[in-house]
Amino acid sequence: MSETDELFGIAEVSTSIGLEPDTLRYFERQGVVPSPRRDGAGRRRYTTADVELIRMLVHLRGTGMPLADIAQFTGADHEAADPAGLRVELLTAHRRRIHDRREELDRALDVITRKIADFSDRITGPAHLLDRPDCTIAFDVRGEGPLLFLVGAPAGRAGFAALAHELTGRFTVVTHDPRGIGASRAVPGMAEPTPEVLAEDLAALVDRFTGGPALYVGTSGGAVTLLELAKRHPGLVGRAVLHEPPLVSLLDDADLAARAAAAFSVAEADPQRAVQEFFDLSGAAHRTGPDQTPPASVALPGLPVEELDKNRYFLGRMAGPTVFYVPDVEAVRRVPVTLCAGSQSHHQMARRATQALAGLLGLPLMDMPGNHLGASAEPAEFAHALTLLLEP
Template identity: 35%
Template sequence: MTSVSSQPIVRTLRVPDGRLHYELRGQGPLVVLVGSPMTADAFAPLADLLAGSRTVLTTDPRGINRSPLDDPDQESTPPLRAGDLSRLIADVDAGPAAVFGSSGGACTVLALAQAHPEQVSAVIAHEPPLNELLDDRDELHRATEEMIEIYLGGDVLGAWRKFMATSGLMMPDAMLEDVFGGDRDPRQVADERWWFEHELRGTTRWKPGVEALRAVKDRIVVGIGDASPGQLCDRTSRTLAGALGIEPTIFPGGHTGFAEDPAAFAGRLHGLLP
């Protein structure tokens, strides 16, 4: 698969409560790549690889980076972000779209499939953090509230340690301090704070409508990284797949496999697109 490195077309869409930054690459059937809180930049290498045969849309989710909200204290939830995706697909006027979402973005694309099934030709939900589906949901919700409190109290590294431990992700203290400590880009810090304060809770407490998703399960793929066994999002993804009566699909890499090795990830993803 050849990477297309031409500059994307950059657009802004006004929505009722803010503005959405989005980018378009390539030509062909529409593919949407979304994260939460990951921005369009995080998906650029993967988008370039798919743009040889697809029109690829990437976006900054509401409240993050170049997608400001009129009310910066508004909460972000999968249904609200799904409404944004619906408007973006309509604005591009190239649907129905194959939509790929990773992490919180996986919750977004599932919410889109529930609310607007006519706009999706395929839904690939990679490791959605659907804590509400698990038997230990109450314990997980308490842990989420604790990490939010720790972060807003000023202990950034402590909050990320709690997040990593709860998620089952491995990051040595030295790496944690390198990534989240010291002098950091102010925009990155602002987005991080907004995610802890206004997005993390609404995403992990969202419960998908399993019956509505079963009605379109022939279009749904639940993805799990081959390096994710035993992690929280491995558990949530397998629980969702079981509830839908489908087998999970294994992708290369871990929770952020799309960024770790975009070429390997693109090869797997391309084979799942209609």
């Protein structure tokens, strides 16, 4: 240390790093951090290098690195022959632990998000009802401002509950359960939930409120519904934000198309298998940056009976017509459309399809928070980004 190096007392270090002085003393006694030098009165005097080392310790401790490993990293417990090599080894192992933990947390977050949606649906009160020739569509209305429809397939009122709550300060938000989903229960003789049929249901719902254009946000299959609405009823579309329409039809990937068709074909008889296969081929529950790809397969736990029943309908009847839908590009060009995808959806089926659609339409692809499930998993951040996209 040179004579010009700045020295800090324990109180200054405590304030700078956010650790109580007693915690700093404890780590020193445990051999986790090296003992600092002392002045003539016996008071601890920390160098800038000491402070930065302790700051790194806080990051490692906060992400769950064992104290024994931290002690090795700091070099407090012994003199390593190759300190730099040891630190790379320790950090590499810790990065692997964090990655595994993140995947576990992401799966837990998805479960929690679904449960929040389920319970939110139960406390919203009775739904409004729209009679259709072959079924009844349940919908909710909340907030004040320009009319905004949140459209999903299969996501319905429950799936959009958190996002709708975030948007009610700026918009009159309408959410609905697509036919066969939630309170819009499937009934004998009901038409199949193709994008064409779902678009007519949505048009009838819009007519319930206004005969003119409105704002729309469509996620996943709901974005496909909006592509068909733009074709059939362009006058109803004031602006549509499409988030990750999963159009396998736009991808030159015969293997992916065959895998999707195979998953849908077994949904009625074996929904657990269908969910597993669609989960693996879509990659949609993972978080992947530009330099990451989804894992080839991650075994799912057994689904409860109600989830299996939902997926018999979704994967067996709704998903196929949705992912193999071929949009009318010229018709879509005639309405204001914004295409977006999750910033953590790279190399996943739906983002790849949205990139292909953006290329056909000559539009940019806007990044949104999260992955394919960003609208439900990160509602506050997603709502903020949406507000910017929906502004005139």
